[in-house]
Amino acid sequence: MLTEQPLVSIIIPTYNRAHLIGETLDSVLAQTYTNWECIVVDDGSTDKTDAKVHYYVNQDSCFKYVLRPERKPKGANACRNYGLEICNGDLIMFLDSDDILFLDCLERRINFYFASGAYDFYIFQSLLFNYKPGDSNHIPNILEKEDCDLARFISFDYPWNTSSALLNVHYLMQNNLTFDEQLDHHQDLDFFVQLLCNFPNYVKSHNRPDVYIRMASPDKESKKTHKDSHLKAKIKFVNNLLNHIKVLPCNQTELKRRILGLSLSYGILFWSLRRYKLLLKNLLVFVKNAYFTYFIIYLPLLILVLFNKKYKVVGKKTKYKKLKSFMSYYSFDNSTLGKLSFDSINLIK
Structure with missing residues (x-):
């Protein structure tokens, strides 16, 4: 367990999200907890994503903008893994490039981290939205049920999403826990099933949601199920x-x-x-x-x-x-x- 304020690495894979990623990065920049780094890994965007992200890099040195290396296959999984390779944080959060953090998201997560003790990862509640944060009061799912979390993930009743987790970087690296770069779909489900099969110690916060998950974006990969x-x-x-x-x-x-x-x-x-x-x-x-x-x-x-x-x-x-x-x-x-x-x-x- 860390005794000082830990560095949180926020890893954001992105592809052609110049029209949305600004909202995401604004929410990171506004965090009340300030010991963070935000690594945006571009998957080969052809729009103006680079210019958009460089605006934030020039504002604050805590932002880093990198391209997915050619040695890695195309896809968000490879971008997340590369972000994990180069991050400096003690804790890591994977954030999608159209999601938005509550103003005190990191502060509340770190407070829960210190209050809970040493775990391999920590789970938090999130809130869905369509076009503007607050336009929906729906959550992705309830965190606790009689069924175990592993069984729920397999049955597509998964209790949390990618942005809901705050993970110990050392634990991930020590156990070689990464996203499957050859998997084009269900990446988050596969990652958390793999994680849960590794006998982790984890804890859930049942406080109010701390991250908005966008649902209405027309380019959501989850909607292209017949590709x-x-x-x-x-x-x-x-x-x-x-x-x-x-x-x-x-x-x-x-x-x-x-x-x-x-x-x-x-x-x-x-x-x-x-x-x-x-x-x-x-x-x-x-x-x-x-x-x-x-x-x-x-x-x-x-x-x-x-x-x-x-x-x-x-x-x-x-x-x-x-x-x-x-x-x-x-x-x-x-x-x-x-x-x-x-x-x-x-x-x-």
């Missing part, structure tokens, strides 16, 4: 999940079930898009990782799910309990992702 690279990344993501959980000493049955359910959702997508080769590759991931039971039941489950989507045989009030239990492999009913307002969370706790 070929994103479809293929879904298969790689399932493969990564199966590899990550292999290190866990506990019974993995529930986690495997959830990964199978996630894989089934991708199978339905590939089927609807008539991408049958991707469907086959998605299925073969279980063979590759020696999960033969799941390989055997995958196609019957997929057929059942597709049949049920059309004919609604299995519903919430169905009397077919065994069939419903079988269908639970593909259950995402408990997700509250993006559905809760900040005012409602006290009622849910």
